Amino acid sequence: MSTLPDPFRDKRKEAGSLECEFQGESIPMILRHEDVRKAAKDWKTFSSDAPFRVPIPSEEDVRTMRQLPIETNPPDHTEYREIVEPFFRRAKEPAVIAQVEALVDGMIGEALGRESIEVVREFALPLQSRALTYLLNMPESEAATWISWGTHVFRDGGSGEKKGAALEKYLHGQLDRAARDPGEDFFSALTRAKFRGRPLTRDEMMGFANLTFAGGRDTVIHMTSSVIAYFCSHNEALGFLREDPSRIVHASEEFFRVVTPLTHIGRVCPVETDVHGVTVKPGGRVSLCWASANQDENAFEAPGEVRLDRKPNPHVAFGIGAHVCLGAPHARLLVRTLLQKCADRLSGITLLSAKEHVEKEAEYERSVGYESLTVKMARL
Numbered sequence: 001m002s003t004l005p006d007p008f009r010d011k012r013k014e015a016g017s018l019e020c021e022f023q024g025e026s027i028p029m030i031l032r033h034e035d036v037r038k039a040a041k042d043w044k045t046f047s048s049d050a051p052f053r054v055p056i057p058s059e060e061d062v063r064t065m066r067q068l069p070i071e072t073n074p075p076d077h078t079e080y081r082e083i084v085e086p087f088f089r090r091a092k093e094p095a096v097i098a099q100v101e102a103l104v105d106g107m108i109g110e111a112l113g114r115e116s117i118e119v120v121r122e123f124a125l126p127l128q129s130r131a132l133t134y135l136l137n138m139p140e141s142e143a144a145t146w147i148s149w150g151t152h153v154f155r156d157g158g159s160g161e162k163k164g165a166a167l168e169k170y171l172h173g174q175l176d177r178a179a180r181d182p183g184e185d186f187f188s189a190l191t192r193a194k195f196r197g198r199p200l201t202r203d204e205m206m207g208f209a210n211l212t213f214a215g216g217r218d219t220v221i222h223m224t225s226s227v228i229a230y231f232c233s234h235n236e237a238l239g240f241l242r243e244d245p246s247r248i249v250h251a252s253e254e255f256f257r258v259v260t261p262l263t264h265i266g267r268v269c270p271v272e273t274d275v276h277g278v279t280v281k282p283g284g285r286v287s288l289c290w291a292s293a294n295q296d297e298n299a300f301e302a303p304g305e306v307r308l309d310r311k312p313n314p315h316v317a318f319g320i321g322a323h324v325c326l327g328a329p330h331a332r333l334l335v336r337t338l339l340q341k342c343a344d345r346l347s348g349i350t351l352l353s354a355k356e357h358v359e360k361e362a363e364y365e366r367s368v369g370y371e372s373l374t375v376k377m378a379r380l
Contacts, residue, residue, distance in 0.1 A: 003304050003305070004258060004295065004303070004304045004305075004306070005366075005367065006292075006295045006303075006304065007364040007365060007366050008029075008031050008289060008291065008292035008295070008364065009295065011031060012031035012032055012292050012295075012296060013297075015031075015276055015277070016030070016031055016032050016035060016276040017029060017030055017031055017275055017276040017277075017278060018031060018289075018363055018364070019278060019363070020287075020361055020362050020363040020364065021361075021362040021363075022056050022057050022058075022361065022362075023057050023058060025284075025285065027056065027266070027284075027285050027286060027287050028275045028276065028278040028280065028286050028287070029264060029286075029287040029289045029292070030275060030276075030286060030287065030288055030289060031289050031292040031293070031296075032292070032293065032296055032298070033293040033294075033296035033298060033299035033300075033314075033316070034296075034298070034299070035276075036288050036289060036290065036292075036293040036316060036320075037293070037316065037320050037321075039267065039286070039288055040288055040316070040319060040320045040321045040323070041320065041321035041322075043073045043074060043321070043322060043323075044073075044270075045269065045270075045271075045273060046267035046268075046269065046273075046286060046288070047073055047267060047268045047269070047270055048070065048071055048072060048073055048077070048267060048268075048323060049071070049072055049073045049076075049268070050071060050266070050267075050268040050285075051065075051066035051067075051071050052066070052071075053071075053266055053268060053285060054067070054070055054071050054265060054266050054267070055265065055266065056264060056265065056266045056285070056287055058266070059154065059164075062154040062164035063154070063164050063167075063168065063210055063214075064168065064206075065203045065206045065207045065210060066203070066207050067207050067210055067211040067214075067215070068080050068204060068207035068208045068211060069081040069083075069084075069208075069211075069326075070211055070215070070323060071207075073322075074322055077322055077323070078322065079195060079196065080195065080204075080208075081326065083189075083190075083193045083195065083200075083208070084186075084189075084190075084208055084212075084326065085326065086189075087135060087136060087137070087186050087189065088135065088326045088327060088329060088330060089329060090134070090135055090137070091135060091329035091330040091332075091333045092329055092333075096134050096135065096333075097333060097337075099131075099134045100131055100134060100333055100334065100337050101337055101340075101341070103127065103130055103131060103134075104127065104334075104337045104338055104341045105341050105345075107123060107126070107127060108341050108342065108345050108346070108377065109345075111123065111377045112345070112346075112377050112378075112379050115376065116352055116374050116375065116376050117374070117375060117376075117377070118372055118373065118374045119224070119225045119228050119229075119370070119373040119374070119375060120151065120221060120225050120369075120370055120371065120372055120373055121150075121151070121372075123224065123228075124151075124220070124221040124224035124225050125147055125150070125151055125221055126143065126147055127220075127224060127334065127338075128216075128217060128220040128221055128224070128334070129143040129146040129147045130143040131330070131334055132146065132213075132216075132330075135186075135330050136185060136186035136187075136212070137183075137184055137185045137186060138185050138186065138187075145170065146213070149166060149167065151217065151218050151221050152214075152217060152218040153166075153167045153213060153214050153217060154214060156218075164214075167210065167213055167214065168206070168210070171187075171206055171209040171210065171213070172202075172206070174187040174209070175187055175190065175191060175202065175205055175206070175209070178190070178191045179191045186209075186212070187205075187209065190205040190208055190209065191205065193205075215326075215327065216325075216327040216330065216331065218261070218369070219261035219262050219331070220261075220327075220330075220331055220334060221369065222259060222261040222357065222368050222369025222370075223255065223256070223259055223261050223331065223334075223335055223369075224334070224335075224338060225369050225370040225373050226255070226258075226259045226261075226368075226369055226370070227255055227259075227335065227338055227339065227342075228338075228342075228349060228373065228375060229351070229354065229370065229373055229375075230255070230306070231342060231346075231348075231349045232349045232350065232351035232375060233351070234306075235347075235348040235349065237251075237308060238342060238343050238346055238347070238348065239343075240308060241308070241339055241340075241342075241343040242343040242344070245340065245343075247308060247309055248336055248339050248340050248343075249336065250308065250309050250310060250311055250313070251308035251309070251339055252332060252335045252336045252339055253310070253313045253315065254306060254307060254308050254309075254310045254313060255335060255339075256315055256317040256318070256331075256332075256335070257294045257300070257310075257313060257315035257317060258294075258306050259317075259368065259369070260290050260291040260294045260315075260317045260368070261317070261368055261369060262290060262317070263289065263290065263291045263359060263366055263368065264287040264288055264289040264290060264291065265287070265288050265290070265319070266285045266286070266287055266288075267285065267286050267287075267288060268283060268284070268285050269281075269282065269283070269284055269285070269286060270282060270283075273286075288319075290316050290317055290319065291366060291368075293316050294315045294316060294317060299314060300313075300314075318331075344380070345379065345380055346377055346378060346379070346380055347378045347379065347380045348377075348378045349375050349376070349377050349378070350375060350376045350377075350378065351373075351374075351375055352374040352375055352376060353372070353373075353374045354370055354372065354373045354374070355370060355371040355372045355373075356369075356370055356371065357369040357370055357371050
């Protein structure tokens with residue numbers, strides 16, 4: 001990761017967009033930092049009011065409801081978002097921060113007692129799942145079920161049961177439980193919530209819950225494994241962070257820019273729209289390519305270099321505008337804490353084996369995160 005690969009560089013410089021086929025649909029990907037920012041803020045031209053079609057690839061075959069609030073536009077989006085935002089802001093509360101710090105510290109301590117650890121499924125997946133229980137004010141024991149779904153609830157492992165069906169069954173069960181015996185957890189809050197004066201429908205509750213469990217899962221796992229892999233080839237970075245703890249914040253933002261775990265997201269054009277000379281017909285989609293924007297030479301000095309003290313760092317790894325990622329505070333807390341605890345406790349990390357996770361599409365290939373990553377951690 002010393003010199004970052006950039007599969008979008010040539011097209012970004014030449015044309016500003018890249019037409020790529022996804023599921024038989026030709027979608028122009030917007031590549032430049034300035035253009036991506038503008039499009040993300042222009043929800044009238046580039047609409048999110050498109051059930052199942054905001055993710056690329058689209059998700060009609062893996063879920064049965066519109067995800068909320070992401071698949072809506074303002075003003076609906078604004079009001080829907082306000083319903084669940086208090087839970088996602090919990091990542092800024094001292095009690096939750098302390099829980100995450102204790103979790104990461106304990107997991108690193110456990111890893112230090114072993115000859116090796118497979119980071120993706122033995123570290124990153126449990127970390128993401130257990131930390132999510134704190135965010136949603138759920139018993140930590142629930143994490144065992146979430147871990148069993150693998151790294152992506154729609155695309156990982158499993159046979160027989162339709163992908164996503166296990167998640168939906170679980171969410172319905174939790175909402176039924178919360179309706180019978182409400183508490184202070186996320187599901188109970190959904191059963192009590194109102195939208196414009198009326199209770200939420202079950203589909204609306206499911207839309208919030210589905211996004212919460214599907215949206216920030218593989219992205220956090222890819223971030224975690226990528227950070228640990230970086231330290232394997234840059235052990236000196238641990239000392240750099242240890243020398244001055246104030247560097248942790250800048251380093252975490254640089255890792256989000258570098259990894260950009262969500263390559264892009266879709267928008268639908270309600271009317272015919274020109275995207276860098278490509279005509280998008282009404283109802284057609286475009287892609288906002290966060291990964292390309294985060295390596296744009298016009299926005300970042302030497303974007304191919306990993307600079308852990310980079311500032312300013314106007315990355316768009318969490319999106320921008322009304323739809324900026326709800327889970328951003330949570331993801332930032334996890335990565336900052338991981339960096340801090342690694343710097344505090346580790347003298348180095350040795351890579352034993354690795355298999356990169358590679359997105360292979362018609363017009364590009366992009367490595368993001370790992371399918372497997374086995375390392376040995378050394379005590380400071």
